[in-house]
Amino acid sequence: MNLRVLYVCSEVFPLLKTGGLADVSAGLPPALAKQGADVRLLLPAFPAIVAGVTPEGPSLLVPAGGSMGLPAGLGPHPGTTPGPTPWLQRGRIEATGQPVMLLHAPGLLDRPGNPYHDAKGHPWPDSAEQFAWLGWAAALLGTGLDSGWVPDVVHGHDWHTGLAFAYLDRLAAAGQRRPATVFTIHNLAYQGVFDVSTRDRLGLPDPLFRIQGLEFHGHVSFMKAGLHYADAITTVSPTYAREITGVEQGCGLDGVLRERRDRLHGILNGVDDAVWDPANDALVKPGFSADDLRGKAAAKARLQQRLGLKADPDALLFCVVSRLTEQKGLHLLPGVIDELVARGGQLAVLGAGDALIEQALQHAAQRHPGAVGLHIGYDEALAHTVIAGSDVILVPSRFEPCGLTQLYGLRYGTLPLVRAVGGLVDTVTDSSLEHLDDGSASGFVFHDLSEAALLSALRRAFALRRREADWHAVQRHAMSLRFDWARAATDTLRVYALARADATGTASA
Ligand code: ADP
Ligand code: GLC
Numbered sequence: 001m002n003l004r005v006l007y008v009c010s011e012v013f014p015l016l017k018t019g020g021l022a023d024v025s026a027g028l029p030p031a032l033a034k035q036g037a038d039v040r041l042l043l044p045a046f047p048a049i050v051a052g053v054t055p056e057g058p059s060l061l062v063p064a065g066g067s068m069g070l071p072a073g074l075g076p077h078p079g080t081t082p083g084p085t086p087w088l089q090r091g092r093i094e095a096t097g098q099p100v101m102l103l104h105a106p107g108l109l110d111r112p113g114n115p116y117h118d119a120k121g122h123p124w125p126d127s128a129e130q131f132a133w134l135g136w137a138a139a140l141l142g143t144g145l146d147s148g149w150v151p152d153v154v155h156g157h158d159w160h161t162g163l164a165f166a167y168l169d170r171l172a173a174a175g176q177r178r179p180a181t182v183f184t185i186h187n188l189a190y191q192g193v194f195d196v197s198t199r200d201r202l203g204l205p206d207p208l209f210r211i212q213g214l215e216f217h218g219h220v221s222f223m224k225a226g227l228h229y230a231d232a233i234t235t236v237s238p239t240y241a242r243e244i245t246g247v248e249q250g251c252g253l254d255g256v257l258r259e260r261r262d263r264l265h266g267i268l269n270g271v272d273d274a275v276w277d278p279a280n281d282a283l284v285k286p287g288f289s290a291d292d293l294r295g296k297a298a299a300k301a302r303l304q305q306r307l308g309l310k311a312d313p314d315a316l317l318f319c320v321v322s323r324l325t326e327q328k329g330l331h332l333l334p335g336v337i338d339e340l341v342a343r344g345g346q347l348a349v350l351g352a353g354d355a356l357i358e359q360a361l362q363h364a365a366q367r368h369p370g371a372v373g374l375h376i377g378y379d380e381a382l383a384h385t386v387i388a389g390s391d392v393i394l395v396p397s398r399f400e401p402c403g404l405t406q407l408y409g410l411r412y413g414t415l416p417l418v419r420a421v422g423g424l425v426d427t428v429t430d431s432s433l434e435h436l437d438d439g440s441a442s443g444f445v446f447h448d449l450s451e452a453a454l455l456s457a458l459r460r461a462f463a464l465r466r467r468e469a470d471w472h473a474v475q476r477h478a479m480s481l482r483f484d485w486a487r488a489a490t491d492t493l494r495v496y497a498l499a500r501a502d503a504t505g506t507a508s509a
Contacts (some may be wrong), residue, residue: 002038003018003496004177006101008138010044010115010131010160013096013275014380015052017365018114019323019406020269021158021186024236025305027272028492029098031485034288035493040149041142044109044134045089045102053091054099058401060146062086062103062137064202065167082286086133088141101146103137105130121266128194131222135506144169153496154232155182159192162222165229166208173207180503181404182495183230185223187401188244188251189327192222206390227256231499234265236402237423241266249422250397255322260488268426269402270485271411276384278479283384288413291478294412296388303389306382307373309346315371316345316465318458319390319414321383321405322430324353324361327418335451341371343462349374350386358384390414392461393445396454400424406443412477417457427483431464431474442478 011017012025029039043049055260064086086105093100103109108130117123123471124130138161142154156164165181198220199209209215214225227233235241241264243249245257257264278295279287288295297313302312322328333349334357340347349372353477357378365374375382385392393409395418402423405414410427418424429435430445444464446457464471 001495002036003153003493004149004151005032005037005039005153005155005496006042006138006141007032007039007157008042008134008161008164009157010134012049012098013041015093016046016048016115017380018116020204020402023272023275023404024096024186024269025157026096026275027270030041031270031489034486035489037493037496039099041093041098041100042088042134042138043100043102044115044130045104046109046115047112047278048272050102052094053089053102054094055089055091059090059104060086060088062133062145065136070180072471076473084467086137088146089135099139101137102398102442103134105133108133117373118209121240122320126199127155128192128220128222131160131192132163135161135165135222135225136167138164139167139171142179142181143171144360146479149178151179153180153182153372153499155184155491155492155496156226157184159190159221159223159226162192162214162224162226166204166214166225169229170205170208178503180232180499181230181494182232182234182492182499183226185227185244185401187231187237187327188223188235188249188253189399191216191224191253194220194222196220196238210460224253224256227253230263232263232495233257233260233500234267234495236267236269237426238266238268239425240399240401240422243399243422265491267495268423268483269404269407270483270488271404271407271440272485276408276411278388282382283387284388285463288388290413290476290477293413299385300391301389303348303385304346304373306385307375308370309348309373312346316343316392316462317348318392318394318461319348319386320351320394321386322351322353322395324351326354327398329398329449329454330354330357331360332396332449332454333357333394334364336455337364337368337372340360340457340458341368342425343459345371345458345462347372348390349384349409350377350379350382352376352378383487386488391465391475394417394444395424396449397421397424398449401436403427407483410442410481412481413475413479415461415474416479417461418443418445419449420445420447429483431460431470436470436474439473439477441474442481443474 435441
């Protein structure tokens with residue numbers, strides 16, 4: 001029988017996406033399925049997700065956990081009235097045919113907008129309840145709630161799914177079947193940490209709330225639950241897997257990760273060819289390849305027009321497609337724009353986030369009309385135009401678990417200029433003389449998180465651009481690189497096998 005995998009996550013492209021997590025939820029499951037796994041996604045029934053799923057078959061009630069550690073109802077705050085029992089609806093994502101289970105919880109998940117915070121960027125006050133129910137539903141499915149489809153592996157992603165692993169531990173201690181469990185860290189900085197009152201609201205049982213459990217400095221940590229209780233942990237690049245076992249990138253959880261180092265695996269993300277392929281991109285017409293870059297020149301002209309940049313095929317066009325946050329190092333960007341423009345460059349920015357970064361970029365755009373173009377917001381189609389039409393994509397991150405936009409840049413011949421952290425180290429090779437010489441150069445890499453270091457990398461990009469033959473050799477090599485989901489799926493299946501070998505008899509006392 002095929003290996004059954006319950007893949008639990010909070011967002012999936014193209015239905016609901018706030019970042020790379022959604023791209024991964026769309027890319028990895030079909031690649032696992034191609035290698036023989038029977039994969040179902042478990043997703044919260046946020047309205048955008050419900051709208052893209054065709055329901056199939058009857059639904060299943062998700063009973064509350066009682067002594068197992070879930071509140072008996074859905075009241076988001078202590079003292080509010082519990083709502084109806086949540087339920088699971090089977091179905092398929094219309095666009096892709098991917099089988100899914102949606103967790104419905106009236107009053108809790110059926111609200112539009114960002115899944116994690118309100119329009120002002122404040123976390124939803126019932127975030128803990130929302131994702132406790134997701135974890136609880138995952139744990140019940142893992143122990144056989146749907147007798148027609150019992151998973152061999154429960155694979156959860158990021159803190160939103162962390163409690164699943166704690167609940168599975170308690171259910172196993174109570175004698176229930178135990179699937180193998182794998183937890184993937186996409187970003188250790190977002191941990192789902194809630195104050196101690198959450199413990200009572202969720203009714204978390206005592207054995208879970210301890211240091212060798214999900215307690216984190218007197219708080220409840222969903223992330224720590226995943227790290228502590230899963231049989232195996234993966235994260236999205238080998239370098240990030242090493243970095244997070246150290247104090248600097250460990251976000252306070254490096255100790256836990258060091259303890260579990262032998263269960264921690266770095267598996268690089270891939271690129272979904274159906275979405276990001278310059279030769280067959282529905283959003284970039286005409287398409288292009290390393291052998292015929294006319295379509296790229298056309299995309300550059302379109303981008304310049306779209307963002308109000310001067311029509312100039314020779315201006316070196318840098319871009320950013322990103323959340324505008326400290327993580328992404330984009331607080332460094334405003335300080336280098338004057339020199340970038342003085343050297344004849346242009347800059348196209350598509351992003352949203354930190355108000356200070358947005359404002360500083362707006363000022364730069366006003367200072368440099370025709371040279372700096374800015375679109376504040378989230379726009380999937382424009383992201384393709386920007387990445388296809390630019391010469392260089394900037395990813396100067398403070399930390400970067402994997403990063404996907406540099407991979408898209410490589411594929412589209414838009415050379416990544418990145419800081420040497422996390423997945424950026426594993427995917428981009430600097431255009432040093434040595435790497436130009438051996439043909440491995442694919443972009444620009446700098447080290448210090450400083451404007452000076454970023455500037456010097458920008459200067460090297462201008463210098464390479466003046467060496468036409470070298471530029472094209474690097475571009476050709478970048479476009480030939482493949483970071484495919486098939487390889488990531490093979491590595492993930494290997495981790496599933498290790499987790500299954502470990503899974504027997506692991507409930508803690
Ligand atoms: P992260 O998940 O940390 O934000 P990644 O590089 O892994 O970073 O993934 C970001 C994803 O979100 C990419 O698919 C990128 O194209 C997309 N993206 C980021 N900002 C925007 C935006 N403003 N508009 C459209 N797509 C965006
Ligand atoms: C996170 C990380 C990013 C990674 C993505 C998908 O959002 O910040 O580096 O590419 O998850 O794994």
